[in-house]
Amino acid sequence: MKTVLVLNGPNLNLLGTREPAVYGSQTLADVEALCVKACATHGLKLDFRQSNHEGVLVDAIQEAGRAQAAGTLIGVVLNAGAYTHTSVALHDAIKGAGVTLIELHISNVHAREAFRHHSYLSPAAKAVMAGFGVKGYPLAIAGLAEMAA
Ligand code: CA2
Numbered sequence: 001m002k003t004v005l006v007l008n009g010p011n012l013n014l015l016g017t018r019e020p021a022v023y024g025s026q027t028l029a030d031v032e033a034l035c036v037k038a039c040a041t042h043g044l045k046l047d048f049r050q051s052n053h054e055g056v057l058v059d060a061i062q063e064a065g066r067a068q069a070a071g072t073l074i075g076v077v078l079n080a081g082a083y084t085h086t087s088v089a090l091h092d093a094i095k096g097a098g099v100t101l102i103e104l105h106i107s108n109v110h111a112r113e114a115f116r117h118h119s120y121l122s123p124a125a126k127a128v129m130a131g132f133g134v135k136g137y138p139l140a141i142a143g144l145a146e147m148a149a
Contacts, residue, residue, distance in 0.1 A: 001045045002148070003073045004141055005064045006035050008050040009057055009081035015106075015134075023106050026134050035077075038138035042145035044074065054083055058093040065097025074148040075100035075126070077140040084109075084119045094124035100147065102140045105130035 008028065016027035032048045039046040051057055057080065067073035078101055083090055094101050101124070108131030109116040122128050127143060129136050 038141040061093040
């Protein structure tokens with residue numbers, strides 16, 4: 001059974017505790033449960049992580065690249081949070097790892113502040129999703145499963 005890595009960046013551990021109008025009221029544990037279900041539907045195993053630290057996210061992307069090369073992982077769903085708009089290191093990690101990666105945002109970043117309109121990750125990502133709320137996570141897993149089939 002192959003794995004999907006769902007990787008969450010800074011402050012996403014706060015989901016469901018503040019800003020429900022933007023991010024909804026579901027917690028990160030609720031998101032993990034949605035992902036477990038989506039992976040089970042597609043015969044996949046879930047690796048679900050969150051970190052507030054850029055280097056930890058870089059390490060996880062590199063690890064995912066090695067796992068994909070070894071044939072044990074089909075790809076990554078990455079919500080890099082605010083690092084989306086700042087991180088050349090994450091851009092380089094995605095390119096360097098050669099991993100199939102879907103950039104995901106819970107909110108429609110293009111309908112928000114101008115500083116959220118630019119992503120350093122999009123040019124390195126296979127696909128980009130934004131604005132589906134937390135339901136975007138299972139949709140992204142379904143998309144990865146489709147790409148891998
Ligand atoms: O819409 C998304 O998923 C974002 O990636 C979320 C990031 C934001 O910086 C991006 O522009 C768009 C923020 C994640 C922080 O999430 C919180 C959730 C609840 C309370 C506070 C922060």
